[in-house]
Amino acid sequence: MTAYEKLKTVRQNGRPTAADYIENLFSNRVRLCGDRRFGEDSAIEAGIGLLGDTPVTYIAIEKGKDVTQRIKNNFGCPKPEGYRKALRLMKQAEKFRRPVICLVDTLGAYCGMEAEERGQGQAIAESIMEMSALRTPTISIVIGEGGSGGALALCTADTVYMLENACYSVISPEGCASIIWKDSTRAPDAADALRITAADMKNFGVADVVFDENFDNFKGMCKTISAQLKKDVDRLTSMPDSAILQARYDRFRKFGIYEEGGVLHGTDL
Amino acid sequence: MIFPFKTRTDATVSCGFCKEPLTEKQLLSGGYICPHCGGLLKMPPRVRIESIVDKNSFSELYSDLKSVDFLDFPGYSEKLEKARAATGNEDAVVCGRAEIDGYPCMIFVMDTRFIMASMGSVVGEKIARTFELAARRGLPVIGFTASGGARMQEGIISLMQMAKTSAAVKKHSERGLLYVTVVTNPTTGGVTASFAMQGDIILAEPNALVGFAGRRVVEQTTKQRLPDNFQSAEFLMEHGFIDNIVPRRDMKKTLSAILRLHNTEAGK
Structure with missing residues (x-):
């Protein structure tokens, strides 16, 4: 499949959404709502549950299963209150030393007038900044589309997984094509130029683990993901806070390809 | 605009x-x-810096970092060449150490003449280094932001600059150090959604456009007519996202007062 075909695949209705992964990965769940500031954004589905025997906080972008839910969830484009709810629950997880597991599937943060009025940029900026220094282990899984800042707000994590066909990009290929060629139908070319696939992310070091997709055996696939989560949660919880924070800082600090004094930096990513 | x-x-x-x-x-x-x-x-960065800092107090840092077209992205090399020729700079931000009325600080100023001051590896690296050095030296940071957002010509690596800069801002902040943002026209996208909105104090120039999504994108998404002042600094201040709107002629005075109140070395 080409990069754009992969993106089309993960955007299709009928593919498992975050709710299906939550159902299979976490037991004894308690759902949590609201940002305690303005409202509740159902595009962010969140709560506490057990990963094996370990209590974890899960924060997921849920596109919705049917038309009604999809409209209610803004097709998985969170509003500022969604990001503030996510941040509230991250801080709560930090208080109780619970690992945070984020599931990401979004075209991007919602681009509406009220989102701007309520500080979409500020909400994302704060989420990224606080997540970068959260004193508890963080793992993010891109299960579908990782759309720009709206995805990064939940992906500034210790380790990032992606599904085989999942994509992660700074801009949608359609948006990119209409900027470069004034022609959004050239999105497939833009998708190639941007390098958006899980395999590309693995090469860049943006993703650490890529899971094969096998929706005929969805439970089995979730078992594989669960085993990896447990392994990483165990590894991270055995580290002192300072070591986790340093490793997370270094993980993002290394991104950058540039020339300095005639020497090329960052290509060993 | x-x-x-x-x-x-x-x-x-x-x-x-x-x-x-x-x-x-x-x-x-x-x-x-x-x-x-x-x-x-639009004020070129060095003119801006001269208008703010004490005479001969500015020493530029990291000026030789150069962007690389590592994705072989359509048109990027040409854009870089053109922007370098037009500005005489290697990229879209000027960083350095300076003093304002004797108060030492680190300062950065973004330059929209350079590919709309979009943030790629070089902008991200220079901003991160500025905060890291400020943290080591115990200095406040004054940042003049302006940007079209992340530099898509560097793909996902440009998105990662938002995380890299935010983490550096946080580290600096955890040392108890001051960061003042001055948002100037236009500050949008990935820069709004990272270090532009992370200041302890956020100032803006009058009428500056500040937002996350572009006006056209919002109009297309919502099919709504937007108010004329939508995403202006005044609009943001009304909604609680900006501390103060400061006219250009008062900028140095205002920054100096803020630095004085934060007890920097020279103020002690």
Whole structure:
């Protein structure tokens, strides 16, 4: 499949959404709502549950299963209150030393007038900044589309997984094509130029683990993901806070390809 | 709105707001404020820095970092070449150490003449280094933001700059150090959604456009007519996202007062 075909695949209705992964990965769940500031954004589905025997906080972008839910969830484009709810629950997880597991599937943060009025940029900026220094282990899984800042707000994590066909990009290929060629139908070319696939992310070091997709055996696939989560949660919880924070800082600090004094930096990513 | 002035071949320019002609001399002596309509014109970074910091106190850092077209992205190499020629700079931000009324600080100023001051590896690296050095030296950071957002020509690596810079801002903040943002026209996208909105104090220039999504994108998404002042600094201040709107002529005075209140070395 080409990069754009992969993106089309993960955007299709009928593919498992975050709710299906939550159902299979976490037991004894308690759902949590609201940002305690303005409202509740159902595009962010969140709560506490057990990963094996370990209590974890899960924060997921849920596109919705049917038309009604999809409209209610803004097709998985969170509003500022969604990001503030996510941040509230991250801080709560930090208080109780619970690992945070984020599931990401979004075209991007919602681009509406009220989102701007309520500080979409500020909400994302704060989420990224606080997540970068959260004193508890963080793992993010891109299960579908990782759309720009709206995805990064939940992906500034210790380790990032992606599904085989999942994509992660700074801009949608359609948006990119209409900027470069004034022609959004050239999105497939833009998708190639941007390098958006899980395999590309693995090469860049943006993703650490890529899971094969096998929706005929969805439970089995979730078992594989669960085993990896447990392994990483165990590894991270055995580290002192300072070591986790340093490793997370270094993980993002290394991104950058540039020339300095005639020497090329960052290509060993 | 986005391109406040265009350079003409005869070295005179026209105001991007009222279109009246101006000379370079008028621009410089008038602080890049249009004498005809009062519009705030784009200030080149070094002119901005001179207008803020004490004479001869600025020492530039990291000026030799160069962007690389590592994805072989359509048109990027040409864009870089053109922007370098137009600005005489290697990229879209100027960083360094300076003093304001004797108070030492780190300062960075973004330059929209350089590919709309989009943030790629070089901008991200320079901003991160600025905060890291400030943290080591115990210095406050003053940042003048302006940007079209992340630099898509660097793909996912440009998105990662948002995380890299945010983490550096946080580290600096955890040392109890001050970060003042001055958002200038236009500050949008990935820069709004990272270090532009992370200041302890956020100031803005009058009428500056500040937002996350572009106006056209919002209109297309919502099919709504937007108010004229949508995403202006005044609009953001009304909604609680900006501390103060500061006219250009008061900027140095305001920054100096803030630095004094934060007990920097010279203030002790």
